[in-house]
Amino acid sequence: MATQHSRTAARLMISPAVILLFLWMIVPLAMTLYFSFLRYNLLMPGMEEWAGFSNYRYFLTDPAFFTALRNTLVLVAGVLMITVTGGVLLALLLDQPMWGQGIVRILVIAPFFVMPTVSALVWTNMFMNPVNGLFAHAAKAMGLQPYDFLAQSPLLSITLIVAWQWLPFATLILLTALQSLDREQMEAAAMDGAGPLSRFIYITVPHLTRSITVVILIQTIFLLSVFAEILVTTNGGPGTASTTLTYLVYVQSMLQFDVGGGAAGGIVAVILANIVAIFLMRMIGRNLDA
Amino acid sequence: MGRITLRNVSKRFGDVTVIPPINLEIGDGEFVVFVGPSGCGKSTLLRLIAGLEDVSGGVIEIDGVNATGLPPARRGLAMVFQSYALYPHMSVRRNIAFPLKMAGMDPSEIARKVEAAAAVLNLTGYLDRRPGQLSGGQRQRVAIGRAIVREPKAFLFDEPLSNLDAALRVNMRLEISELHQTLKTTMIYVTHDQVEAMTMADKIVVLNQGRIEQVGSPLDLYRSPANLFVAGFIGSPKMNLIGGPEAARHGAVTMGLRPEHIDLSTSDGTWRGTVGMSEHLGSDTFLRVQVEGLGMITVRTGGDSGLRHGDAVCLTPQPGRVHRFDADGKAMA
Numbered sequence: 274m275a276t277q278h279s280r281t282a283a284r285l286m287i288s289p290a291v292i293l294l295f296l297w298m299i300v301p302l303a304m305t306l307y308f309s310f311l312r313y314n315l316l317m318p319g320m321e322e323w324a325g326f327s328n329y330r331y332f333l334t335d336p337a338f339f340t341a342l343r344n345t346l347v348l349v350a351g352v353l354m355i356t357v358t359g360g361v362l363l364a365l366l367l368d369q370p371m372w373g374q375g376i377v378r379i380l381v382i383a384p385f386f387v388m389p390t391v392s393a394l395v396w397t398n399m400f401m402n403p404v405n406g407l408f409a410h411a412a413k414a415m416g417l418q419p420y421d422f423l424a425q426s427p428l429l430s431i432t433l434i435v436a437w438q439w440l441p442f443a444t445l446i447l448l449t450a451l452q453s454l455d456r457e458q459m460e461a462a463a464m465d466g467a468g469p470l471s472r473f474i475y476i477t478v479p480h481l482t483r484s485i486t487v488v489i490l491i492q493t494i495f496l497l498s499v500f501a502e503i504l505v506t507t508n509g510g511p512g513t514a515s516t517t518l519t520y521l522v523y524v525q526s527m528l529q530f531d532v533g534g535g536a537a538g539g540i541v542a543v544i545l546a547n548i549v550a551i552f553l554m555r556m557i558g559r560n561l562d563a
Numbered sequence: 564m565g566r567i568t569l570r571n572v573s574k575r576f577g578d579v580t581v582i583p584p585i586n587l588e589i590g591d592g593e594f595v596v597f598v599g600p601s602g603c604g605k606s607t608l609l610r611l612i613a614g615l616e617d618v619s620g621g622v623i624e625i626d627g628v629n630a631t632g633l634p635p636a637r638r639g640l641a642m643v644f645q646s647y648a649l650y651p652h653m654s655v656r657r658n659i660a661f662p663l664k665m666a667g668m669d670p671s672e673i674a675r676k677v678e679a680a681a682a683v684l685n686l687t688g689y690l691d692r693r694p695g696q697l698s699g700g701q702r703q704r705v706a707i708g709r710a711i712v713r714e715p716k717a718f719l720f721d722e723p724l725s726n727l728d729a730a731l732r733v734n735m736r737l738e739i740s741e742l743h744q745t746l747k748t749t750m751i752y753v754t755h756d757q758v759e760a761m762t763m764a765d766k767i768v769v770l771n772q773g774r775i776e777q778v779g780s781p782l783d784l785y786r787s788p789a790n791l792f793v794a795g796f797i798g799s800p801k802m803n804l805i806g807g808p809e810a811a812r813h814g815a816v817t818m819g820l821r822p823e824h825i826d827l828s829t830s831d832g833t834w835r836g837t838v839g840m841s842e843h844l845g846s847d848t849f850l851r852v853q854v855e856g857l858g859m860i861t862v863r864t865g866g867d868s869g870l871r872h873g874d875a876v877c878l879t880p881q882p883g884r885v886h887r888f889d890a891d892g893k894a895m896a
Contacts, residue, residue: 460615461648465662465709466636475661479652 302543308536315530328537337513337521342545345517348432349496349549353489355436360443360488361481365473367444368451378448385441389501396434397423397506427507427515434502439495443488450484451477486560490553497546518542564626565716565749566591567612572621574607574773581607582773584621589717589751589766594743597753598760599770599796605753606721608770612751613719614638625716636665641710642719645726647702649694649709655681656690659708666713680708683745700731707742717749724759736762757797761785769793791892794819800849800861802886809857815887815895822849822863824884832877836860838870852876 312324332338367378384392400406401422409419422430454477462472500519503509509516509524516524522542526535571584582604589595597605610616612623614635623631630638641662649658656677663673681687684704694702703723710718720739724732740763743750754760760767761781769776769784769792777789781797788794794802802819810818826832827850836854843866850862850870862878870876887895 455646455648457644457646457648458650460635461642461644461709462650462661463615464613464635464640464642465713466665467661468636471665476650479650482652 305536305539308532309540311533311536313531313533313536315532324533328533329541332525332534332537332541335521337516337524340513341516341518341521344428344513344515345497345519345545347428348435348499348517349493351429351432352436352439352496353492355432356439356443356492357485357488359436359440360447361485363440363444364447364451365477367448381444382441384438385445387438389438389499390505392438393434393502393505396430396437401430423507424511427511431499431502431506431515434506435496435499439492442492446484446488447481450481454480482560486557489557493549493553494546497542497549518545564591565589566624566626567717567749567751568622568624568627569612570622570624572608572611572623573619574604574611574616575619580773582611585773585775587768587775587778589749592747592749594740594750594752594763594765595768596760596764596766597751597768597770598757599755599776601755603770604773605755605770607773609642609719609721609751609753613640613642615642639716640719641713641715641717642721643703643706643710643723645722647694647706647723647726649702649705651694654691654693655686655697655705655708658694658705659686659712662709662713676712677708680712683711683742684708699727700735703727703735704738707739711742711746715748717751720750720752722754723752724754725756732759739763758799761797767797769796771796787894788819788886789894791817791819791888794886794888794894800863803860805857805860807856810887813885813887816890817888817892819886819888820860820880820884822861824881825860825862826879826881827862827864827868828877828879829875830877832879834860834878836876836878838872838874838876841868841870841872850876852878854878 309328310324310326311321312327313321363381367374367381371377387395398405400408403409403419403421403424406419406422408422412419458476459472462476467475498519499517500523503515503517503520504523507515509520518538519542522535522538525538526532567587567589569585569587571586572582573580573584574582585608597608599605607616611618614630614633618631621631622629625638625640650661653661659677659680660673663676668676677690678687681690684707686701686704686708689697689701689705694705697705706723723739724735727735736759739750739752743763752759752763764781766778767781767784768778771792777784777793784793784797788797788802791804795804798821800822802821803825805818805820806816810816834854834857836852836857839851839853839859841851842849846866848864848866848868848870850864850868852860852862854860860878864870889895
């Protein structure tokens with residue numbers, strides 16, 4: 274059916290969707306870019322004027338910027354490390370034949386269905402609260418001083434909450450990958466004298482690399498824009514200890530009413546995301562090739 | 564050395580008995596083929612010997628040492644799987660080297676052995692390719708290479724040729740037989756294909772529903788099948804099995820007669836019939852003859868037989884070639 278005629282018809286028919294998608298992407302981006310060059314403050318509406326690169330200058334020289342940049346990368350890397358290692362281990366456990374497998378798997382997936390705001394609230398108030406939290410109670414029961422997670426190590430706490438949410442995703446993807454591992458390969462390795470650890474290193478891990486790559490790529494996209502968990506738990510504080518780039522953009526535009534500065538921050542975040550994406554594709558992208 | 568003895572070995576999956584207690588002796592250097600229809604337990608039996616399944620009862624001895632509880636790696640056996648089970652992310656070289664690496668062998672020694680194995684199997688040019696870039700026959704050879712580098716006490720083959728096309732299968736059959744001649748190592752080979760069994764084996768073990776029906780050399784099984792099952796399974800096309808008064812006339816409940824042991828004539832003979840379907844193979848022709856009172860009888864005749872559908876023919880069983888079976892299906896002396 275690939276005649277010249279059918280190809281032209283196909284292009285014609287697919288074009289509305291392509292055009293719509295293109296506009297969907299380009300209009301917000303263009304507007305953000307436009308705003309980022311304006312002096313645009315919500316407290317002074319109607320006073321917009323061309324500002325050149327001053328928004329960028331202010332955003333990039335803001336002392337909070339480098340903290341936010343560092344925090345963003347630490348958060349993403351931390352969550353990735355926890356979810357990938359934890360995901361592999363959990364998937365290995367869940368792959369074992371056991372009683373009540375279906376129910377256990379649903380339980381494992383459950384955190385993924387909890388909204389970020391809700392899970393952050395639950396964690397802050399029921400687990401990490403230094404007075405009422407379960408961890409505090411546990412510490413007191415053992416005669417220890419309760420630890421104020423969100424005040425003393427806010428970024429770590431948020432990393433843990435986000436990791437808890439994303440662990441099911443990693444587990445699920447890696448579990449399906451494990452299930453597609455050829456049983457005869459494992460048996461062949463066993464006959465070849467490979468113990469459980471060698472089998473894991475030489476057979477399971479290479480088999481999982483592609484799925485791990487997918488997990489890392491997808492999670493990075495979503496983790497760069499983590500917001501609700503920070504807003505609900507620490508508001509980016511204490512100080513800027515848990516402010517990420519996304520949160521800084523929010524502070525700039527919604528708390529300081531500086532839309533121009535916020536837009537400049539947004540563009541910086543887009544550039545950062547692209548740099549991360551390029552690095553990731555360089556490092557692990559070739560795993561996706563069949 | 565590679566003497567394997569099974570004593571009352573049995574296997575149950577839950578309440579289902581897959582293999583009732585069986586005894587089997589496999590001598591050093593023998594080429595033994597387990598043959599039977601699918602689901603007869605032949606692969607399970609092989610996996611029991613390999614240690615990939617636990618026995619439910621009985622003892623497996625390898626070279627006189629009780630190996631029943633040993634993990635697969637410590638039994639000193641090598642296995643070639645039906646799916647080849649090559650490691651897809653490793654080059655051919657690393658695939659073949661894997662068992663040696665696991666054994667902690669010196670890298671230069673490993674390299675030497677891999678080269679030697681590759682030379683034997685005509686894989687030298689392919690050592691740096693991945694299994695995904697090889698043809699079926701080459702993958703098969705890599706799997707065999709991975710088995711021979713370990714210099715095992717015995718090779719276990721689990722239907723290794725079933726994924727190959729017909730021409731390649733004949734080639735690989737010869738190669739494996741030649742390998743056995745060179746290495747003189749015990750080989751246990753599982754197949755459902757009785758032609759593979761007949762052509763390769765020193766000793767055939769015919770299995771049916773987990774039971775051993777008969778053990779013997781290919782020609783023993785062909786000439787004197789112990790029961791109806793073996794009679795019907797060994798030989799292609801199948802032996803004609805005839806019951807009723809004609810069998811009673813020979814003093815048996817069922818009589819068996821191979822297609823190649825019937826003389827064909829157009830004028831006179833013991834039975835009269837009409838030719839039905841015929842299969843022309845070039846060298847031979849197999850005629851399906853409808854004989855009154857007996858049903859369909861398959862007859863082998865020369866490739867240039869001029870007989871056509873509907874022709875009347877006469878059949879005569881060759882004297883001394885009739886197999887007789889009693890009511891239990893056992894062969895009568």
